[in-house]
Amino acid sequence: MLTCPLVRAGFLTLVFAMALLAVPTPARAADDAVARALLAQLREADFSDKARLVEQLAALEHPRIATILKALADSRLYYQEAENRAVIGLDDAPTIAIEDAVGGAALGQAGKRDLEKITANNRLRNLIENRLASLGLASADPGQRRAAVQAFLKNPDPAGTERLRARLAVEPDAGIKALLALALALADLASPEAAARAQAATALGGRLQPELRGPLSRAAAEDPDPAVREAARTALTRTEFRLQLLGWAETLFFGLSLGSVLILAAIGLAVTFGVMGVINMAHGELMMLGAYTTWLTQQWLPVNWSLPVAVPLAFLVAALAGIAIERGVIRFLYGRPLETLLATFGVSLILQQAVRSIFSPLNRSVATPDWMSGTIALGPLEVTLNRLIIIGFCIAVFALLWLALQRTRLGLEVRAVTQNRAMAQAMGVRSARVDALTFGLGSGIAGVAGVALSQLTNVGPNLGQSYIVDSFMVVVFGGVGNLWGTLVAGLSLGVANKLLEPWSGAVLAKILVLVFLVLFIQKRPRGLFPQRGRAAEA
Amino acid sequence: MTDIKLKIFPWLLAGTLTLGVSLAHAADTIKVGVLHSLSGTMAISETTLKDTVLMLIDAQNKKGGLLGKKLEAVVVDPASNWPLFAEKARELLQKDKVAAVFGCWTSVSRKSVLPVFEELNGILFYPVQYEGEESSKNVFYTGAAPNQQAIPAVDYLMKDLEVKRWVLAGTDYVYPRTTNKILEAYLKAKGVKAEDILINYTPFGHSDWQSIVAEIKKFGSAGKKTAVVSTINGDANVPFYKELGNQGVSAKDIPVVAFSVGEEELSGIDTKPLVGHLAAWNYFMSVKDKANDAFIKDWHAFIKNDKRVTNDPMEAHYIGFNMWVKAVEKAKTTDSDKVIAAMIGIEAPNLTGGVAKMLPNHHITKPVYIGEIQADGQFDVVWKTKGLVEGDAWSDFLPGSKDIIADWADPKIKCGNYNTVAKTCSGQNYK
Numbered sequence: 001m002l003t004c005p006l007v008r009a010g011f012l013t014l015v016f017a018m019a020l021l022a023v024p025t026p027a028r029a030a031d032d033a034v035a036r037a038l039l040a041q042l043r044e045a046d047f048s049d050k051a052r053l054v055e056q057l058a059a060l061e062h063p064r065i066a067t068i069l070k071a072l073a074d075s076r077l078y079y080q081e082a083e084n085r086a087v088i089g090l091d092d093a094p095t096i097a098i099e100d101a102v103g104g105a106a107l108g109q110a111g112k113r114d115l116e117k118i119t120a121n122n123r124l125r126n127l128i129e130n131r132l133a134s135l136g137l138a139s140a141d142p143g144q145r146r147a148a149v150q151a152f153l154k155n156p157d158p159a160g161t162e163r164l165r166a167r168l169a170v171e172p173d174a175g176i177k178a179l180l181a182l183a184l185a186l187a188d189l190a191s192p193e194a195a196a197r198a199q200a201a202t203a204l205g206g207r208l209q210p211e212l213r214g215p216l217s218r219a220a221a222e223d224p225d226p227a228v229r230e231a232a233r234t235a236l237t238r239t240e241f242r243l244q245l246l247g248w249a250e251t252l253f254f255g256l257s258l259g260s261v262l263i264l265a266a267i268g269l270a271v272t273f274g275v276m277g278v279i280n281m282a283h284g285e286l287m288m289l290g291a292y293t294t295w296l297t298q299q300w301l302p303v304n305w306s307l308p309v310a311v312p313l314a315f316l317v318a319a320l321a322g323i324a325i326e327r328g329v330i331r332f333l334y335g336r337p338l339e340t341l342l343a344t345f346g347v348s349l350i351l352q353q354a355v356r357s358i359f360s361p362l363n364r365s366v367a368t369p370d371w372m373s374g375t376i377a378l379g380p381l382e383v384t385l386n387r388l389i390i391i392g393f394c395i396a397v398f399a400l401l402w403l404a405l406q407r408t409r410l411g412l413e414v415r416a417v418t419q420n421r422a423m424a425q426a427m428g429v430r431s432a433r434v435d436a437l438t439f440g441l442g443s444g445i446a447g448v449a450g451v452a453l454s455q456l457t458n459v460g461p462n463l464g465q466s467y468i469v470d471s472f473m474v475v476v477f478g479g480v481g482n483l484w485g486t487l488v489a490g491l492s493l494g495v496a497n498k499l500l501e502p503w504s505g506a507v508l509a510k511i512l513v514l515v516f517l518v519l520f521i522q523k524r525p526r527g528l529f530p531q532r533g534r535a536a537e538a
Numbered sequence: 539m540t541d542i543k544l545k546i547f548p549w550l551l552a553g554t555l556t557l558g559v560s561l562a563h564a565a566d567t568i569k570v571g572v573l574h575s576l577s578g579t580m581a582i583s584e585t586t587l588k589d590t591v592l593m594l595i596d597a598q599n600k601k602g603g604l605l606g607k608k609l610e611a612v613v614v615d616p617a618s619n620w621p622l623f624a625e626k627a628r629e630l631l632q633k634d635k636v637a638a639v640f641g642c643w644t645s646v647s648r649k650s651v652l653p654v655f656e657e658l659n660g661i662l663f664y665p666v667q668y669e670g671e672e673s674s675k676n677v678f679y680t681g682a683a684p685n686q687q688a689i690p691a692v693d694y695l696m697k698d699l700e701v702k703r704w705v706l707a708g709t710d711y712v713y714p715r716t717t718n719k720i721l722e723a724y725l726k727a728k729g730v731k732a733e734d735i736l737i738n739y740t741p742f743g744h745s746d747w748q749s750i751v752a753e754i755k756k757f758g759s760a761g762k763k764t765a766v767v768s769t770i771n772g773d774a775n776v777p778f779y780k781e782l783g784n785q786g787v788s789a790k791d792i793p794v795v796a797f798s799v800g801e802e803e804l805s806g807i808d809t810k811p812l813v814g815h816l817a818a819w820n821y822f823m824s825v826k827d828k829a830n831d832a833f834i835k836d837w838h839a840f841i842k843n844d845k846r847v848t849n850d851p852m853e854a855h856y857i858g859f860n861m862w863v864k865a866v867e868k869a870k871t872t873d874s875d876k877v878i879a880a881m882i883g884i885e886a887p888n889l890t891g892g893v894a895k896m897l898p899n900h901h902i903t904k905p906v907y908i909g910e911i912q913a914d915g916q917f918d919v920v921w922k923t924k925g926l927v928e929g930d931a932w933s934d935f936l937p938g939s940k941d942i943i944a945d946w947a948d949p950k951i952k953c954g955n956y957n958t959v960a961k962t963c964s965g966q967n968y969k
């Protein structure tokens with residue numbers, strides 16, 4: 001940025017001259033020199049100059065241009081001061097494997113400190129995306145062609161219209177063909193003929209792509225021709241109607257997803273609090289242990305494999321911690337709920353501070369595996385993959401727990417002990433062992449919930465605190481001692497929260513749900529599905 | 539009863555002994571209070587600041603101390619508990635008789651200790667960007683006022699990115715509410731229509747952002763360039779950015795500019811979905827400057843971990859500490875009144891190649907940077923103000939505070955909330 005403007009201007013003319021010379025005889029060497037000169041300037045330029053330089057680069061007919069621009073957009077383009085050349089970083093370690101930007105030859109390793117990054121900003125990235133996209137319209141790869149049309153939809157460029165029209169005639173893929181038709185309709189919206197504009201507006205009606213609504217609503221408001229305005233308005237109404245329906249479906253999904261998180265957080269508590277009657281304030285911290293286990297797993301295993309491994313590990317870690325808490329503290333306090341509450345609250349503080357001392361008070365970064373990132377289309381509804389997977393995970397955990405309680409020896413003993421401890425002991429059930437295992441089971445499930453939470457929220461010492469109130473809320477609302485109650489309560493609280501949120505804001509929605517809950521408990525103190533019969537009296 | 543007494547007796551004894559030792563030691567040192575939470579929610583941000591002050595004190599002692607005496611840090615832990623902040627501040631000022639205190643992060647903790655500092659005439663250096671609308675005789679604000687962070691950031695979005703529609707998203711407490719009020723008034727003054735502004739508040743630690751991100755997406759699909767101005771507090775940002783990434787909102791479509799996300803916060807985040815989003819600060823670790831390189835080197839050596847990052851509030855403490863040292867040297871005493879008087883006009887270098895100056899309103903001059911988040915958790919500076927911006931305690935864009943100024947130097951004013959129209963001070967030291 002410190003170069004004298006005069007020198008720079010002279011240099012630019014030289015570059016232009018070289019570019020002009022290079023076009024008629026596309027000799028590789030001359031082209032290389034131009035590209036290198038442009039890249040050298042790119043390093044020093046400010047962002048408005050950079051945009052101009054990128055345009056010039058994109059106009060070069062050089063085989064490496066697409067690679068270079070892509071690297072610039074991904075912040076992988078560096079300048080190697082010592083060698084006076086631009087290089088592309090191939091990985092992201094402290095010492096980076098590099099290759100020559102223009103020549104493409106591998107250059108071995110270089111320390112990050114010896115490389116100066118050529119920075120891009122969002123404007124530049126947009127520009128590069130557009131330029132790359134127009135290069136990709138004729139590509140053999142359907143994915144690249146689709147990206148090219150989508151880039152056009154985002155940033156309609158009148159100059160590109162003819163190329164799109166030409167492509168529509170030869171495009172074999174039906175999906176891309178439909179997208180091309182949309183793009184052309186969008187371009188026609190700016191056509192000088194009113195009839196073409198009206199036709200385009202009608203064609204765009206009912207389409208859900210967010211990029212289309214802006215131009216359409218502009219046409220509805222500003223078009224000089226009343227017929228076009230009318231057509232655009234009708235089209236817009238159709239779009240709005242479909243969006244409304246979609247909005248409802250989306251809210252329902254959000255509610256189910258929040259509900260599934262609530263259930264995961266609460267279901268372990270439903271075992272320890274609901275079945276055993278222990279008020280475990282350290283429940284949240286057991287989830288935290290699960291989340292930290294996930295983080296530790298990711299330190300050892302590649303991200304894509306870490307979660308399936310983390311689930312059993314987190315179960316084990318949290319279950320062992322839970323059994324230790326039960327054997328060390330809770331077993332001395334059965335039948336004294338207030339003391340249990342205080343003691344477990346103390347345990348929760350100890351666990352939090354222990355994590356702070358061992359792992360530092362800073363949050364840990366848990367990466368999301370590729371197979372959980374992004375969205376998936378369920379018909380016209382785009383849902384986020386991680387939420388969908390967590391809903392499925394929640395159902396699986398619930399089913400397994402239910403099976404464990406109904407179909408296994410331990411489950412039978414747990415039910416026997418909770419229904420009538422003295423009678424169960426008389427029948428030969430070792431109730432102390434059952435207590436420890438039940439508490440371990442509930443804690444282990446909390447750990448598993450922690451794995452899911454690590455994908456949604458911060459993994460830090462405070463993770464547990466933010467979920468403990470919600471968990472108790474769900475268990476109490478569902479009815480203590482009833483797993484199905486927890487399921488229904490979690491889902492309905494989730495959906496209610498999400499239905500209220502757009503209307504009242506997130507803060508008020510939470511308050512309203514709490515108020516409702518308080519009123520509900522007044523009316524039905526035993527929750528949605530109270531236990532009946534003799535067990536309820538115990 | 540007797541049992542307990544017996545048990546705690548040795549501890550009491552030990553306690554008295556250590557107290558005696560520290561008193562004997564105190565005679566030839568100058569004490570500096572460090573009032574940052576080391577446990578609880580805010581420990582995540584404040585622990586680093588405690589270490590920063592310790593490092594600065596250590597460095598000053600190696601240079602021979604101050605006024606021929608060694609500096610001694612008195613570290614207390616207010617445990618993210620706002621009333622405890624006031625209690626600990628009282629303890630530092632009355633019991634330990636510290637010469638100055640470096641501390642607080644949240645505005646509510648500052649408001650909680652303010653009466654204590656004014657009553658006991660202490661000195662507090664507050665290092666965090668905040669909502670303004672305050673100037674106390676006893677507090678020096680080394681973080682950014684809204685006109686040193688929020689307003690320039692909005693200017694950048696408006697001019698360079700041509701943003702026309704605005705989402706003001708924040709956590710529901712005093713800093714975001716006041717900042718958003720100022721921004722809303724500013725945007726409207728710039729001709730932005732009410733329907734192009736969406737304001738949204740969420741509770742502390744909000745983790746389910748699905749509906750809000752969907753709403754932002756919808757708001758942003760009206761055909762005008764949309765940006766989110768985020769005053770979302772620390773922790774809640776992670777799930778927010780994750781949800782943005784998952785729902786496919788990229789920085790290229792709807793950029794988010796954040797005022798509470800710095801290098802430290804990013805070190806706990808998987809930064810992949812954040813690349814290209816923006817933050818506005820007065821300092822970035824990535825700024826290339828000799829002073830900054832040296833600071834980072836010292837920090838890594840002090841904390842014995844070369845992966846630790848530096849951030850804006852750390853720089854604020856660096857500036858504040860050096861200003862205090864210079865003021866004490868100028869006043870030749872640590873007496874509060876004399877140091878407070880000496881502070882105004884003091885200049886100390888910042889870490890980005892400029893010089894910060896303490897203004898009569900107890901705020902300082904700062905450059906403003908806009909950075910884009912990179913995959914390695916650092917920021918690339920994409921824009922900066924031409925020169926230094928003077929901190930303005932009372933915003934010019936709020937009807938209630940337009941006419942109010944703070945001036946502790948002018949003998950005719952000497953007040954933190956002087957009304958230039960009514961020509962009176964409200965009589966309080968702070969609002």
